[in-house]
Amino acid sequence: MYLVADINVDICAQTSCKLCTQFCPEANTILYNDQAGKEKGYKYGAAYVAVDRCKGCAQCVWVCDNMAKHHAITMIMIDQLPKAAITDNVTYGEKSTTALLASPVVG
Amino acid sequence: MSLDYVKFSPGFEKFMPKEYRDMVEHGPFGKKVSVSQMGSFKEILEEHPMCAGCAMTLFIRLSMISFPNPEDTITVGTAGCGRLAISQAAIPFVYGNYGDQNGVASGLSRGLRLRFGDKPKDVVVMVGDGGMADIGFSATLHSWFRKEKFTTIMLDNEVYGNTGGQESGMTNRGAVLKMAPLGKKFEKMDMVGMAKIAGCAYVATVVPNNPRRVETVIKKAVLIAREVGPAYIQAYTSCNIEYAIPTDKVMEDAKNVEGDRYQFSEYITDDAKQYLAERYGYKEFLPKPAAAVTKA
Ligand SMILES: Cc1ncc(C[n+]2csc(CCOP(=O)(O)OP(=O)(O)O)c2C)c(N)n1
Ligand code: SF4
Ligand code: SF4
Ligand code: SF4
Secondary structure (H helix, E strand, O other): OOEEEEEOHHHHOOOOOOOHHHHOOOOOOEEEEOOOOHHHOOOOOEEEEEOOOOOOOOHHHHHHHHHHOOOOEEEEEHHHOOOEEOHHHEEEOOOOEEEOOEOOOOO | OOHHHHOOOOOOHHHOOHHHHHHHHHOOOOOOOOHHHOOOOOOOEOOOOOOOOOHHHHHHHHHHHHOOOHHHEEEEEOOOOOHHHHOOEOOOEEEOOOOOHHHHHHHHHHHHHHHHOOOOOEEEEEEEHHHHHHHOHHHHHHHHHOOOOOEEEEEEOOOEOOOOOEOOOOOOOOOOEOOEOOOOOOOOOOHHHHHHHHOOOEEEEEOOOOHHHHHHHHHHHHHHHHHOOOEEEEEEOOOOOOOOOOHHHHHHHHHHHHHHOOOOEEEEOHHHHHHHHHHHOOHHHOOOOOOOOOOO
16 A cells, blocks of 8 residues: 545645645646635635545645645545545636545555 | 647547546646646646656646747657656657757757747757766757757756766765765866856756746746747756655755755846847836936
């Protein structure tokens, strides 16, 4: 098994500062959904990780902890994630994206 | 090399892979995108085999977003880690023999000018420090002396990363590497100084821990290379493997190195400043209004 980044929507959505994706080395991996957390009253949406593209480097964790100072990202074994975004289930919109969450582990 | 190559051929749309459809419909082609929109549009860089956490990967990713006209851009590379990602983007990529990239780019940029006249077609070389300062040194310097109009970007990880850790001219004095166990005996080469002497119109050093700065530097370089003269960017893009930097400390290292030997620097000739102001509306380079007369 291997580690991937997991973003806590409740923490991220308080600001959705968008710093982490500017530092993730991998393209199309940390994406934004501007509707995430709206049902709980958050205004700005939140970031999420397309886990099939995450290489587990934890740079985003460093950025969220030390630059953004929001502590919203943790590394987690992929089979411990009940549901996650994967590229096949991501839909791009005009200014934001959405993802249908599903189990990231096949079978 | 135009918006035509990012359209579906009639009837084939439904057979194209999802990534391709996303790129055509939500990619950056024909639009202006910026790093502040990252995560909200489909990037043209695809999956690639560069190491987890590699700062060079991040720099390449930022560069692809920063090209002013990705649909009119060709990248040129050579052996070395960077080409593993640069070649996996929806931008035509020319893979030169090790070290001949600035020769290839010279011919390419001249040919494109003959073929397309005034319509800008941007040629961008992206190559490691070994490929540029060692093996490609003469081709690089000569292209600058000849004032070839294209952008040269050094992905400086201060080592031959792709072949397991030999020293390059850009390695720091004293650095001990797996295949340079006695430590480097000479100083890091001053390629920035040489670029200025050779007549580059734009020279900058940058570190990827400031994505917006990377964006502005790349944009200026590519625009200046269209008409004014050669542009050179030297980017610190650490090799976390050969320098044993834990992947979650790569940005911390970039920050430290920026504070040490890789401070941001930018050199722009007066011609290039005037061109950016007049042609592309760069306010910072507009002539300053005459200073108010001070009281005697
Ligand atoms: C003519 C020739 N000599 C040697 C090689 C082997 N080779 C491949 S990559 C490389 C080193 C690349 O180092 P650098 O240019 O610094 O790029 P990095 O991998 O560090 O990004 C070498 C020596 C080659 N491909 N061609
Ligand atoms: S850096 Fe942290 S708070 Fe900011 S967008 Fe990323 S996960 Fe959310
Ligand atoms: S762990 Fe690395 S690859 Fe994965 S999302 Fe974070 S920065 Fe990107
Ligand atoms: S060997 Fe070094 S430079 Fe090459 S991809 Fe890996 S970390 Fe990056």
